[in-house]
Amino acid sequence: MRKIKKQKIYLLALLLPFIMFVIGFEIGPLVAMIKNSFYADDGIQVTIDQYITIFKSKFYLQAIQNSLVISLFSAVTSVIIAVIAAYSITKFSQKIQNRLLMIANMTSNFEGIPLSFSFIILLGNNGLFTLLFSKIGGDVFADFNLYSWTGLILVYIYFQIPLAIMLIYPSYQGIKKQWKEASSLLGGSTLSFWLHIGIPVLLPSIVGTFSILFANSMGAYATAYALVGSNYNLLSLQIASLVASDVALKPQLGSAMGVLLAATMIGAMWFNERMMRRIRRDLR
Amino acid sequence: MKSSLTFHKVIVGLLVIYLLIPLVGTFLFSIAGKWDHTILPESYTMDWYIELFQDERFYDAFRRTLFLIVMSVGLSVVIMLPTIFIITVYFSKWEGLLQAAAMLPYGIPPIVGAVGLIKVYSDGPIQIAGTPWILIGAYFITILPFMYQGIRSSLRTINAVQLVDAAELLGATKFQSFRTVVFPNIISGILVSTLLSVALLFSEFAFANLLVGGRFETIQIYLADKLNSSGHLTSAIVITYYSMILLLTGIVLKLTFRNEKNPVGSNKKRILSFFKKQHCNKNTAIEGEK
Numbered sequence: 001m002r003k004i005k006k007q008k009i010y011l012l013a014l015l016l017p018f019i020m021f022v023i024g025f026e027i028g029p030l031v032a033m034i035k036n037s038f039y040a041d042d043g044i045q046v047t048i049d050q051y052i053t054i055f056k057s058k059f060y061l062q063a064i065q066n067s068l069v070i071s072l073f074s075a076v077t078s079v080i081i082a083v084i085a086a087y088s089i090t091k092f093s094q095k096i097q098n099r100l101l102m103i104a105n106m107t108s109n110f111e112g113i114p115l116s117f118s119f120i121i122l123l124g125n126n127g128l129f130t131l132l133f134s135k136i137g138g139d140v141f142a143d144f145n146l147y148s149w150t151g152l153i154l155v156y157i158y159f160q161i162p163l164a165i166m167l168i169y170p171s172y173q174g175i176k177k178q179w180k181e182a183s184s185l186l187g188g189s190t191l192s193f194w195l196h197i198g199i200p201v202l203l204p205s206i207v208g209t210f211s212i213l214f215a216n217s218m219g220a221y222a223t224a225y226a227l228v229g230s231n232y233n234l235l236s237l238q239i240a241s242l243v244a245s246d247v248a249l250k251p252q253l254g255s256a257m258g259v260l261l262a263a264t265m266i267g268a269m270w271f272n273e274r275m276m277r278r279i280r281r282d283l284r
Numbered sequence: 285m286k287s288s289l290t291f292h293k294v295i296v297g298l299l300v301i302y303l304l305i306p307l308v309g310t311f312l313f314s315i316a317g318k319w320d321h322t323i324l325p326e327s328y329t330m331d332w333y334i335e336l337f338q339d340e341r342f343y344d345a346f347r348r349t350l351f352l353i354v355m356s357v358g359l360s361v362v363i364m365l366p367t368i369f370i371i372t373v374y375f376s377k378w379e380g381l382l383q384a385a386a387m388l389p390y391g392i393p394p395i396v397g398a399v400g401l402i403k404v405y406s407d408g409p410i411q412i413a414g415t416p417w418i419l420i421g422a423y424f425i426t427i428l429p430f431m432y433q434g435i436r437s438s439l440r441t442i443n444a445v446q447l448v449d450a451a452e453l454l455g456a457t458k459f460q461s462f463r464t465v466v467f468p469n470i471i472s473g474i475l476v477s478t479l480l481s482v483a484l485l486f487s488e489f490a491f492a493n494l495l496v497g498g499r500f501e502t503i504q505i506y507l508a509d510k511l512n513s514s515g516h517l518t519s520a521i522v523i524t525y526y527s528m529i530l531l532l533t534g535i536v537l538k539l540t541f542r543n544e545k546n547p548v549g550s551n552k553k554r555i556l557s558f559f560k561k562q563h564c565n566k567n568t569a570i571e572g573e574k
Contacts (some may be wrong), residue, residue, distance in 0.1 A: 007458065008374070014366050015371070022355060022385050023552070025421040026389060027395060032403045036403050081299075084295060085295055088292035088295040088296050088299075089296060091289060092292070104303070106533070114310075114526060115306065117310065118310045120511070120515075127351070158306070161299075219393025219394070221393055239396075240395060243398065243399050243496040245496075265393070266391070269391070
């Protein structure tokens with residue numbers, strides 16, 4: 001009996017490094033951030049001023065709004081494209097399907113700094129396409145500015161699409177050929193099949209993918225940093241400059257914004273779950 | 285019927301072109317000599333690669349990145365393997381807790397994680413903000429979900445609990461049964477999550493920039509710094525870097541294919557769907573408490 005107890009203590013001792021890392025680099029920093037957000041700039045006085053500052057400041061509210069709009073827009077667009085593209089992919093032979101998914105998987109690794117760079121040399125001020133189009137005389141691209149909202153959207157959509165395809169594609173496997181046959185035997189058209197059967201079956205996966213993409217772009221930092229630097233007002237860029245820039249360090253304010261960002265992401269996930277459950281209840 | 289297939293061909297064609305254009309463009313740019321106003325480069329050259337491979341700064345940055353990766357992935361394997369094994373086999377009541385701790389980093393973006401890390405380590409007893417050591421800690425947490433998933437599912441596939449029971453019944457010690465029975469069977473599963481973590485950390489920029497920045501220049505920091513200099517040279521860096529990532533993920537796919545006969549479901553995707561499920565369970569629990 002005593003021997004078993006002793007062995008258990010040894011085993012527990014082996015868990016110590018893991019516990020230390022989790023407390024030191026995961027839980028600890030999170031708690032420190034939340035605690036820090038309730039201090040004044042001097043770091044001594046306990047207050048909720050930092051949150052009041054954010055909600056009173058047009059500048060910070062705009063950062064939050066910009067992040068939300070970009071995330072919503074890019075997530076919606078990528079999901080729509082992915083739903084259509086994934087469906088088209090299922091129409092090919094298994095071998096080609098695998099190849100196409102391989103390309104999606106491959107390009108999903110092309111993100112962050114390298115991706116932004118790629119877009120800069122293609123569509124930036126002296127980009128290949130920019131010069132090419134201006135030479136051909138296409139005024140269509142004259143107003144296009146990569147280092148702005150449109151540019152950010154374009155790049156965000158690029159890195160969201162492969163991920164969205166990989167997430168949505170498997171749910172098409174759940175739609176059986178027999179369902180289509182049954183539907184058409186009962187007099188349903190292709191349109192009514194998708195309206196009443198196809199899309200409802202896909203919906204949970206679409207909503208789930210949407211919330212993952214939304215969270216993905218809310219937290220995106222490297223891509224935006226490389227593309228617009230501090231020229232565009234985004235939540236993640238503001239947090240970075242508040243806690244780790246050379247000028248105007250305001251760690252308490254940065255912490256408060258970090259808490260808000262984390263809260264938004266948790267909120268998105270929570271909303272997604274509510275939606276999903278409602279949809280599933282309807283299905284029953 | 286035939287026209288509808290054409291439609292799908294067009295869609296998929298457009299998609300593939302859209303996805304590949306940035307890559308192909310960067311590649312062409314990295315081997316282009318003169319390229320101002322034509323569709324394809326006017327001349328080709330390997331000069332940019334030659335220049336890149338003579339750049340001491342590139343090698344230094346590469347070495348630093350490797351150091352960080354070897355340290356954090358190595359630590360992760362050494363620590364997570366026994367931890368997950370012990371909890372799965374001997375303390376299964378804590379499995380939920382381990383899972384929550386291991387999956388949590390997936391929901392926290394690096395930008396949020398960095399805020400707290402800077403706060404904790406810039407003053408107080410351990411002042412490692414701005415040194416590579418804080419990055420190793422942060423990276424250990426970053427790859428936690430992947431390592432956990434990989435090791436946990438390998439243990440489940442081989443029925444580790446029954447195997448250990450059997451080994452101990454036959455007189456093996458706990459350590460012996462782990463080393464001779466469990467470990468050899470899960471090594472390929474661990475390899476997959478290890479390579480995946482390496483690829484992930486190669487492209488990590490947020491933590492590196494916010495926590496350490498130019499004081500310990502990793503490959504990503506170097507790249508970000510070069511963004512505004514010669515486009516051709518930077519293209520060469522991007523292509524070199526991306527080939528390494530492709531090689532790594534290629535090996536991962538091959539290995540997963542061999543293990544599961546399912547090349548399509550990459551680990552990234554699986555972890556995402558796992559996260560979705562996870563979230564579902566968590567929320568149900570919260571609702572139940574009300």
